[in-house]
Amino acid sequence: MALMKTPGVYVVEKTAFPNTVVEVATAVAAFIGYTEKAEKAGNDGQALVRKPWPIASMTEFEQYFGGPPQPCFTLKVVDDPTADPSPAIDMRGPRPQVSTFEHQGRTYRLTRAAGKAGHGYRMHAAMRHFFQNGGGPCYVVSVGVYGDAASAPEIDGRSLIDGIALLLKEQEPTLVVVPDAVSLPSADCAAVQAAMLMHCGGEMRNRFAILDVWGGDCSRQDPAGDCIDSFRNALGPNFLDFGAAYYPWVHTTLMQTSDFRYWMVENTAELAALIGDALQLDTRPVGDPQAEPQRQALADVAKAQVDPGTRRIERDESLLAMSTLYARVRDEALRQMNLMPPSAAMAGLYTAVDHARGVWAAPANIAMAGVLAPAVAISGAEQEDLRAPLSGKSINAIRSFTGEGVLVWGARTLDGNSLDWRDVNLRRTMIMLEESCKLATKAFVFEPNTVATWTTLQAMIARYLTGVWQHGGLMGATPEDAFSVQVGLGQTMTPDDVLEGVLRITVLVALRRPAEFIEITFQQQMQKS
Structure with a gap:
């Protein structure tokens, strides 16, 4: 207050209300991966590469980062139907996607190998799945752009790890998702996921990682090996309570039949020949009024890969009308395109649960939107090892229940042996x-560092925790049962602490724990009347 040296009127303002604790956002996801472009309108085209950028909708994502990649498939005939037509899975390389099917007595193999343009880039589809499941404002970090097969970079684990590091200066994100990690070789995927846990639990300690299982579209009895054991062995023991993993992958409805075109089959000439064989065009006479249009359409298809100018959507419709083989190829390709790791959808469900019930509610026993079925059916007995293994690295199951849809059936962190941090919501x-x-x-x-400051801090934190308790975020019948805040000389500090300028506050909270196991006991009683 100014010294009163001159006669007059002096106004003194006093603060009527104490400081308050403003609750931080809890579900702001950050996605790291490859995009079609990374630019703001009017800029030189590279302004947003390796720069965390906030968006609020799928429209904004496509405005700044472009659309989906064009997938590329290869169709082959399997000469020996009795042999296993699927290529061996090499965990040292990108994981291919393979479909094997029979048509008119012949066995075909449709392959979508990772590592080429459009084969491993999952960012666009992941963002669609995120918003479809309740996602909201989030951050996107584009670590590179994809293009055609000649110019597109391969997915690089080092680039994804560097993209995670770009979030160090951002305060808002609370969830970290890297959809493209599963398109890397197994060891590189594990390195990216370890970096996610290090970032969340070691460097920032204010965010949570959602991980996918490499090869999570296969069962644990797959000849290539147990994907769950491989995931657990590769991940390491550090900061497990700052992440959660989900298994298996899911079949989605993101891509519709109109999203597939014949030129997505890389060997269009071979595709045209195989369709011609299935239609038996070689045995039909020249000039046949039905065969000639088919021959012409297949000739145009064969040239489509060489000359992109010959591509026409109406030819795709003609193929569907005349060839059941092509319809089967399209269905198998869509099945592969719609096979998604669940991390992006889980980030959306975290957001939806936080907004509807609060961050203290377990994100489990909720249905996944846009999902037809899990890639692997899991029984209750099979989930036992996922939930509580000896290693403690719990994996949350995604299961299908009759009449209820596809549900997230678990809410544990990777640190399943910890009673403190076993649950995601805790x-x-x-x-x-x-x-x-x-x-x-x-x-x-x-x-x-005086009593006045201590009292102010204690009241401020206690008032905030009372509000959390009133909203159902803490256990206890009364605020005294739900939390306690201690600060002061003789309680949390010594005289030496005061001399050193150290102010210590101790807060005890009773957090809500989910009821994972409900036991109802029935017994008979004697008749009373």
């Missing part, structure tokens, strides 16, 4: 409480 609730109180108390740095 870790994420604690992140919210810690960050909210941390940002609020920052205003008191360099304030006097």
